[in-house]
Amino acid sequence: MYKDFFGFREEPFSIVPSSRYLFLSQRHREAMQHLQAGLGQGGGFAMLTGEVGTGKTTVAKAMLASLTDKTASALILNPTFSSKDLLEAICDEFAIEYPENASLKRLSQGIYRYLQHNDQQGINTLVVIDEAQHLSADVLEQLRLLTNLETDERKLLKVLLIGQPELQDKLRTTQLRQLAQRITGRYHLLPLTEGETRQYIEFRLSKAGGELKLFTSSGISVISHASQGVPRLINLMADKCLYYAYHSGEKQVSKTLAHQACNDIIAYQAPGVGNHIEVASIAVKKGYSPYLIAGVAGVLVAGLVYWQGDNLLNHFKTQSDSQVKVNQESQQVIEPNEVRLSNKAIESNKTEATANLPLSIEQDSFSEQDRFPEPEVATQAQLELKQYLSAVTDKIAAIQELYAVWGYQAGVLDGLCESKSNQLFQCQKELGTFEQLVAGDVPVVLSLLIDNQMSYVTLYQVNDDKAQVLNGEQRIVLPVSQLQQYWSGEYYRIWQRELTETLRMNQTGEQVRKLDEKLSIVLGEPVSDRYVFDETLKNKVELFQRWQKMTVDGIAGRNTLKRLDLMTQHQAPSLKGESVQ
Numbered sequence: 001m002y003k004d005f006f007g008f009r010e011e012p013f014s015i016v017p018s019s020r021y022l023f024l025s026q027r028h029r030e031a032m033q034h035l036q037a038g039l040g041q042g043g044g045f046a047m048l049t050g051e052v053g054t055g056k057t058t059v060a061k062a063m064l065a066s067l068t069d070k071t072a073s074a075l076i077l078n079p080t081f082s083s084k085d086l087l088e089a090i091c092d093e094f095a096i097e098y099p100e101n102a103s104l105k106r107l108s109q110g111i112y113r114y115l116q117h118n119d120q121q122g123i124n125t126l127v128v129i130d131e132a133q134h135l136s137a138d139v140l141e142q143l144r145l146l147t148n149l150e151t152d153e154r155k156l157l158k159v160l161l162i163g164q165p166e167l168q169d170k171l172r173t174t175q176l177r178q179l180a181q182r183i184t185g186r187y188h189l190l191p192l193t194e195g196e197t198r199q200y201i202e203f204r205l206s207k208a209g210g211e212l213k214l215f216t217s218s219g220i221s222v223i224s225h226a227s228q229g230v231p232r233l234i235n236l237m238a239d240k241c242l243y244y245a246y247h248s249g250e251k252q253v254s255k256t257l258a259h260q261a262c263n264d265i266i267a268y269q270a271p272g273v274g275n276h277i278e279v280a281s282i283a284v285k286k287g288y289s290p291y292l293i294a295g296v297a298g299v300l301v302a303g304l305v306y307w308q309g310d311n312l313l314n315h316f317k318t319q320s321d322s323q324v325k326v327n328q329e330s331q332q333v334i335e336p337n338e339v340r341l342s343n344k345a346i347e348s349n350k351t352e353a354t355a356n357l358p359l360s361i362e363q364d365s366f367s368e369q370d371r372f373p374e375p376e377v378a379t380q381a382q383l384e385l386k387q388y389l390s391a392v393t394d395k396i397a398a399i400q401e402l403y404a405v406w407g408y409q410a411g412v413l414d415g416l417c418e419s420k421s422n423q424l425f426q427c428q429k430e431l432g433t434f435e436q437l438v439a440g441d442v443p444v445v446l447s448l449l450i451d452n453q454m455s456y457v458t459l460y461q462v463n464d465d466k467a468q469v470l471n472g473e474q475r476i477v478l479p480v481s482q483l484q485q486y487w488s489g490e491y492y493r494i495w496q497r498e499l500t501e502t503l504r505m506n507q508t509g510e511q512v513r514k515l516d517e518k519l520s521i522v523l524g525e526p527v528s529d530r531y532v533f534d535e536t537l538k539n540k541v542e543l544f545q546r547w548q549k550m551t552v553d554g555i556a557g558r559n560t561l562k563r564l565d566l567m568t569q570h571q572a573p574s575l576k577g578e579s580v581q
Contacts, residue, residue, distance in 0.1 A: 001243065001246065002242050002243060002245070002246035005246045006210055006211075006214065006242065006246070006251075007209065007210060007211075008208045008209055008210050009208055009209040010208050010209075011208065011239070012204040012205050012207065012208035012210060012238075012242075013204060013234075013235040013236075013238045013239040013242070014235070014239075015232060015235050015236065017057070017058075017061075020207055021203075021204055021207055022058060022061070022062060022065075023058075023199075023200050023203050023204070023231075023431070024058070024059075024062055024433075024489060025055075025192055025196045025199070025200065025488070025489065026196065026449060026485070026486075026487065026488055026489065027189060027190055027192070027196070028055055028058060028059050028062070028189070029433075029484070029489070030187070030485070031048060031059050031187040031189050032059055032062060032063055032066075034046075034185055034186070034187040035048060035059075035063065035160060035185045035187060036063065036185075037185060038183075038184040038185015038186070039126070039158045039160065039184070039185060044144075044147035044150075044155035044157065044158055044159060044182050044184075045144075045147065045158075045159050045160075045161065045179065045182045045183040045184065045185075046158070046159075046160045046161070046183065046184065046185035046186070047132075047160070047161045047162075047163075047167065047168075047171075047183050047185070047186050047187075048060070048160065048161070048162045048163075048186075048187050048188075048189060049162075049163055049164065049165055049167055049168055049186075049187075049188050049189065050164070050165075050188060050189030050190070051164065051165065051191070051230065052164060052230070052232070053230040053231060053232030053233060054189045054190070054191055054229075054230055054231065055189060055231050056130070056162045056163075056189055057130055057162065058231075059162075059189065060075065060128050060130060060160065060162055061075075063128075063160075064128065067126070070122060070123055070124060071123065071124045071125070071126055072094065072118055072123055072124070072125050072126070073125075073126045073127075073128065074090060074093030074094055074126070074127050074128065075093070075128045075130070076089050076090070076093065076127065076128065076129045076130065077130045077131070081135070081139060082136075082138075082139065083104060083138055083139050083142040084104055084107065086135075086139050086142060086143070087104065087107035087108060087111065087142070087146075088102075088107060090111060090127060090146075091107060091110060091111065093127075094111075094114055094125075096110045096111060096114050097110070098110050104142075108145075108146065111146060111157075112149055115149055115156040115157055116149070116156065118156070119151065119156050124158065125156065125157050125158065126157075126158045126159075126160065127157065127158070127159050127160070128159075128160045128162065129143075129159065129160070129161055129162065130162045130163075131162070131163060131164075132161040132162055132163040132167055133163035133164045133166040133167040133170065134163075137170070137173065137175045137176055140170075140171075140176055140179055141175075141176070141178075141179065143159055143179070144178060144179045144182065146159075147159060147182070161183075165188075168188075171183070190229075191227075191228055191229025191230050191231075192224070192229040192230075192231065192234070193224075193229060193449065193452050194220070194221060194224040194225075194229075194452065195449045195452055195453075195454055195488065196229070196449065196488065197220060197223065197224040197227070197229060197234060198217075198220050198224075199431070199447075199488055199489070199490055200231060200234060201215055201220060201223070201234065201238055203431050204235075204238075212429075213252070214242075214251075214252060214253060215238070215241070215252070215253045215258075216252060216253060216254055216255060218254070218255035218258075219241065219252075219253040219254055219255050219257065219258040220258075221255075222255055222258035222259055222262055223237050223238060223241070223258055223262060225275055226258075226262035226263070226265075226266060226275050227262070227275075228275060233265065233269075236265045237258075237261055237262045237265050238253075240261035240262075240264060240265055241253045241257060241258055241261040241262075243261070244257050244260060244261050245257055385476075385478065385482070386450050386451070386486075388471060388474060388476050389448055389450060389455060389457060389469075389471065389476070389486060390448070390450045390451075390453065390455040391455070391471045391472065391473060391474075392455055392456050392457065392471050392472050393453070393454065393455050393456070394456075395415070395417075395445075395447075395454075395456055395492075396412060396415030396416060397415065397456075397472060398415075398445045398456030398457070398458065398472070398492075399414065399415045399416075399417050399427065399445055399456075399492055399494075400414065400415045401445075401458050401470060401472055402443060402444070402445045402458050402492065402494060403415075403425070403494065405443045405458060405460065405470075405573050406425070406443075406494065406572070406573060408424070408425070414427070417429060417492055424496065424497065425494045425495065425496060425497060426494065426495055426496075426497040426562070426565070427492060427493070427494045428492070428493055428494075428562075429490065429491070429492050430490075430491055430492075430493060431489050431490055431491075432489065432491065433489070434480065434484055434487070437459060437462075437491065437575075438462055438575065440493070440566065440575075441574050441575050441576060442493065442495070442566075442569070442572055442573060442574070442575065443458055443459055443460050443461075443573050443575060444458070444459050444491045444492060444493045445457070445458050445459075445491060445492040445493075446458075446459050446469070446483075446487050446490075446491050447487070447488045447490035447491060447492075448486040448487055448488065449486060449487075449488040450486050454488075457469040457470060457471050457476070458470040458471075459491075459575065460475070460575075461575055461576075462480065462575045462576070463576070465479055465480050465481070466478070466479060466480060467479075467480045467483050469483065495562075495565055495566050495569060495572075496565065496569055496572070497565060498514055498518075498565055498568075499511060499514060499515060499518070499556070499561040499564065499565055500561075502555065502556065502557050502558065502561075503515055503533055503555070503556040503561075504533060504554075504555045504556070505533055505534075505535075505538055505554070506532070506533060506534075507532075507533045508531050508532050508533070509531060510531070512530070512531055512532060512533045512537070513529060513530065513531050515533075515537070515541075515556055515561075515564075516528060516529070516530050516537050516540070517529075518564050518565075518567075518568045519537070519540040519541065519544055519564065520540070521568055522544065522564065522567050522568060523540060523543060523544060523547075525540070538554040539554075541554050541555070541556050541560065542554045544560070544563075544564065545560060548563055550563070
């Protein structure tokens with residue numbers, strides 16, 4: 001309905017699952033790491049839990065998409081089965097033949113033979129069961145029996161259970177204690193933070209071809225609070241916001257409009273789902289002065305103190321003394337890890353701009369506990385690392401530093417990262433994985449989410465398991481795994497822009513010649529120096545698009561030109577420098 005009004009290619013907040021709208025927040029990626037580690041250590045079971053709509057199925061599908069051809073996988077979405085039904089469903093997913101009315105024994109034997117065959121071929125077998133809280137205790141026990149087949153090193157069948165928090169309660173029962181003891185990887189998926197909610201909304205807007213600034217910051221804040229960070233509710237609320245904006249003729253979702261839309265959605269949810277948002281208190285709506293309200297509150301508090309007398313004061317004193325004692329004890333617990341500072345300058349072959357960053361801050365003594373710390377026992381080294389990584393909160397300054405790595409002195413307009421701010425470079429905000437950044441092999445600005453606050457660093461170099469980042473003052477060396485804990489998945493990239501306009505059949509000019517030159521270089525074909533976009537050049541474009549797994553239409557549009565420019569950069573800085581020590 002509002003698609004044409006806002007210029008969308010499709011509705012951005014549909015609740016129908018789509019791989020194109022797969023958004024992995026920091027929490028989702030961390031869940032994948034925990035589960036992959038649990039299943040990869042020879043264990044038979046892993047478990048992912050979370051409230052309704054937090055993205056559990058998203059994590060499962062992302063894990064399945066990341067598997068190699070060395071893993072045979074099955075996804076079971078509706079497990080309201082008996083033991084026999086479950087075994088039949090597993091057989092169906094893996095194309096295991098079985099006779100009609102086969103017994104449990106016959107089905108189990110077929111599955112066992114299939115698992116043994118896969119093991120002989122070096123293939124792992126994984127079954128993912130969604131909505132596992134609906135499985136009965138008997139069916140879960142049948143699953144455990146299936147995983148009894150094993151070698152000296154690993155289980156032949158791995159099972160990932162995905163469910164709501166009730167699944168945790170079910171596994172605490174005496175009947176299922178054997179299964180609970182076999183779960184080697186567990187993760188409870190929490191809702192999105194406000195910063196992640198903003199990234200989620202902007203990500204979906206971008207995928208649908210809309211403007212990222214369509215929602216005001218205050219409007220997003222309202223949605224984040226009302227939805228409690230649940231992605232499915234965020235979709236419903238954001239969709240309703242756009243619906244109301246369309247009918248009001250507004251081109252941007254304001255705070256007031258978001259209030260109205262969110263409360264309309266919450267009104268139809270079950271009790272306890274989402275938060276109602278009041279635009280103003282009843283007293284203010286009726287015209288009472290906020291100073292009067294504060295005065296009345298003050299009188300009530302004073303009366304309470306007078307009424308409780310010495311008992312209340314003694315209570316406060318006891319609480320205060322206890323707090324001092326806790327603080328003193330906590331100071332004794334925190335022991336700093338080793339953090340070495342040196343005056344080693346950045347190597348002279350780097351750009352002059354980055355050579356002015358004199359300090360190297362190295363932190364290489366992280367234990368496994370440090371990677372996933374409990375909040376109350378954070379080490380001094382972790383607190384210092386957070387301080388260094390959160391030093392730059394100005395996105396413009398961070399992007400200007402990225403330009404400096406390329407040897408270019410950037411202005412404020414360049415730092416805004418707007419498409420038409422620079423004739424030499426293109427700047428763009430994107431979402432991706434760390435593996436994609438390494439494959440791209442150029443420095444980028446990373447958006448970090450630390451204690452619910454956004455900060456920015458320049459990813460300057462990556463070698464093996466260590467990364468080097470710049471924060472405007474220092475050069476920081478830290479484990480990649482540590483950096484990924486704080487990275488939101490959002491980054492800013494710049495590249496030299498040589499192809500600036502969409503090119504298609506029968507067009508002529510220097511841009512066509514440059515397109516042919518670049519395509520010939522990456523495809524390993526002779527350069528023809530043609531100035532006409534003819535059938536031969538169209539075939540080159542299609543071949544390039546097919547190779548890069550893009551939409552094959554023979555038109556050199558924005559995405560095709562961007563990919564081609566990125567693959568043919570001249571004298572671009574590389575992430576692969578000397579080994580990071």
